[in-house]
Amino acid sequence: MACNDMEKIELEQKIVEMIKTVYDPEIPVNIYDLGLIYRIEVNEDSSVDIDMTLTAPNCPAADFMMEDVRMKVESIEGVAAVNLNLVFEPEWSQDLMTEEAKLELGLL
Numbered sequence: 001m002a003c004n005d006m007e008k009i010e011l012e013q014k015i016v017e018m019i020k021t022v023y024d025p026e027i028p029v030n031i032y033d034l035g036l037i038y039r040i041e042v043n044e045d046s047s048v049d050i051d052m053t054l055t056a057p058n059c060p061a062a063d064f065m066m067e068d069v070r071m072k073v074e075s076i077e078g079v080a081a082v083n084l085n086l087v088f089e090p091e092w093s094q095d096l097m098t099e100e101a102k103l104e105l106g107l108l
Contacts, residue, residue, distance in 0.1 A: 008042040011078050015040055015048060018072045025061045029104050031069070035096025038087060046080035048073060053092045062086070 020030045039051040054062050073082045102108045
């Protein structure tokens with residue numbers, strides 16, 4: 001079943017909301033607001049491509065967070081499959097965080 005543009009937008013919004021329930025166990029801010037999600041793309045076949053990074057390449061919670069993202073996004077009605085890519089370019093920095101995340105962590 002192919003998604004039309006409106007369905008894609010609605011699905012992307014649901015995906016963002018779901019990803020906002022995933023937290024780095026060491027930081028009290030969700031990974032979306034931390035700026036760890038670089039790309040979310042809903043494809044014609046209802047599969048979803050997600051590029052994400054980590055705050056540090058050797059993050060001990062990497063497997064946990066990636067599996068959490070995969071399971072939660074796959075649970076959304078209308079998502080056929082999730083292709084989750086771990087990327088390190090560009091390198092993550094605090095500049096990628098939302099204002100809310102910076103405020104929560106006392107960086108503002």
